[in-house]
Amino acid sequence: MSRTDDSSRDDAERAAPSRTLFRRIFAAEPEGVWAAPGRVNLIGEHTDYNDGFVMPFALPQSTYVAARRREDGQVRVHSLFADETVEFAVEALRPGAVEGWAGYVAGMIWSLRTAADVGLTLEGSGDGADGGSDAGGAAPVLGGVDLLIDSTVPHGAGLSSSAALECSVGLAVAELHSVSAEPLTLARLAQRAENDFVGMPCGLMDQMISMLGEPARAVLFDTRSLTPRPVAVGDPAEVEVLVVDTRAPHRLVDGEYAARRSQCERAAAQLGVASLRELSDRDEPVEESLAGLDDELLRRRARHVITENRRVLEAVDLLAAGDVASAGERMTASHRSLRDDYEVTVPETDVAVEALLDAGAHGARITGGGFGGCVVALAPAGMLDRVRSAVRERYAAAGFGEPEVFAASPSAGARRVR
Numbered sequence: 001m002s003r004t005d006d007s008s009r010d011d012a013e014r015a016a017p018s019r020t021l022f023r024r025i026f027a028a029e030p031e032g033v034w035a036a037p038g039r040v041n042l043i044g045e046h047t048d049y050n051d052g053f054v055m056p057f058a059l060p061q062s063t064y065v066a067a068r069r070r071e072d073g074q075v076r077v078h079s080l081f082a083d084e085t086v087e088f089a090v091e092a093l094r095p096g097a098v099e100g101w102a103g104y105v106a107g108m109i110w111s112l113r114t115a116a117d118v119g120l121t122l123e124g125s126g127d128g129a130d131g132g133s134d135a136g137g138a139a140p141v142l143g144g145v146d147l148l149i150d151s152t153v154p155h156g157a158g159l160s161s162s163a164a165l166e167c168s169v170g171l172a173v174a175e176l177h178s179v180s181a182e183p184l185t186l187a188r189l190a191q192r193a194e195n196d197f198v199g200m201p202c203g204l205m206d207q208m209i210s211m212l213g214e215p216a217r218a219v220l221f222d223t224r225s226l227t228p229r230p231v232a233v234g235d236p237a238e239v240e241v242l243v244v245d246t247r248a249p250h251r252l253v254d255g256e257y258a259a260r261r262s263q264c265e266r267a268a269a270q271l272g273v274a275s276l277r278e279l280s281d282r283d284e285p286v287e288e289s290l291a292g293l294d295d296e297l298l299r300r301r302a303r304h305v306i307t308e309n310r311r312v313l314e315a316v317d318l319l320a321a322g323d324v325a326s327a328g329e330r331m332t333a334s335h336r337s338l339r340d341d342y343e344v345t346v347p348e349t350d351v352a353v354e355a356l357l358d359a360g361a362h363g364a365r366i367t368g369g370g371f372g373g374c375v376v377a378l379a380p381a382g383m384l385d386r387v388r389s390a391v392r393e394r395y396a397a398a399g400f401g402e403p404e405v406f407a408a409s410p411s412a413g414a415r416r417v418r
């Protein structure tokens with residue numbers, strides 16, 4: 001089976017039940033079904049809000065949105081996961097107006113409506129209006145919608161169900177209202193929804209890969225120049241990406257994430273650079289770049305970011321040269337740096353990494369923001385069963401709950417399903 005088959009098979013399987021459920025809940029026919037994927041990040045963690053490099057790929061697991069326009073300016077959104085329908089008026093949207101899970105949906109619609117406020121341009125506009133450039137800057141005109149949300153992305157596991165939700169809703173609403181936006185523009189609007197509406201100060205990685213993911217390729221993304229570059233992860237006959245969902249509950253994740261971000265900003269300010277990325281570009285040892293920083297904690301945080309950016313670029317070169325084993329070593333080094341310098345790992349992720357390495361993986365690391373979530377490994381193909389029992393054994397011995405272990409292959413980004 002080719003690597004593209006996973007998400008297209010899932011799409012076909014999901015679209016029909018989504019339509020059926022839509023009919024049941026909204027007593028009307030949906031106009032279409034859209035999807036956007038979760039992601040796994042191979043390397044480049046906590047670098048995206050430091051203008052740095054990341055290398056994620058889109059998963060086959062996706063969030064599906066069946067949708068239909070409404071004439072009354074209302075939004076009704078039902079999530080199967082939340083088992084709840086939330087309703088709000090498009091006109092009344094502003095940060096704080098909708099909270100909880102529906103905030104990601106409301107935030108995306110708000111972000112699209114107010115794109116002009118942050119200089120992001122969208123072509124065309126809903127309902128035959130003229131682009132809204134004369135509507136007090138609130139372009140484009142977006143009307144109401146009914147939305148049915150179904151998802152195969154695990155929630156809160158570090159595989160970015162939040163970006164999958166934002167991007168699937170963004171694409172559905174934009175297309176329904178004849179608004180065309182570049183994928184990268186939609187990604188930035190989705191990030192803005194999460195930053196300014198939901199209140200999570202994330203970087204651009206998750207939304208970027210959810211929009212721009214492609215089958216059979218990871219994407220090296222420079223978050224300063226905003227340029228994506230597809231990267232082959234190795235011959236699928238020889239190398240496989242494995243994911244361990246530790247199912248460890250997120251602990252303190254929001255506050256700690258924001259704290260890391262502000263520590264990086266303080267480190268950059270004290271070192272007199274606009275972002276820590278500038279230091280990873282320098283051809284000098286990291287300790288030399290950090291010489292102007294007295295605070296031991298800030299030094300460790302900055303050291304992670306600077307060395308991580310370098311590891312990403314090294315891993316890209318190693319993969320291009322076919323040296324998968326050394327690329328894996330960079331992933332393991334990334335984990336150690338996230339554990340010791342950035343302090344975002346937990347015992348469950350550390351044990352999974354060691355179990356994967358002992359089972360013969362080329363490299364393994366925590367993936368996503370941290371404090372729980374998933375571990376990703378680069379491994380020789382065909383090791384899934386062995387790795388699964390090795391990790392489960394180790395978890396049982398440590399008294400942890402049972403983890404989920406699966407193979408992941410790069411899949412399509414946001415798309416209309418039917």
Ligand code: ADP
Pocket residue numbers: 063079080081082100101102104149150151154155156157158159160161162163165368
């Ligand atoms: P991650 O993005 O790693 O999965 P986050 O904490 O960033 O974790 O986002 C998870 C949150 O996103 C959930 O708690 C929920 O509020 C929202 N969410 C994601 N997918 C859905 C969905 N299908 N239905 C409702 N809410 C969702």
Ligand code: MG
Pocket residue numbers: 160161162163206
């Ligand atoms: Mg998220």
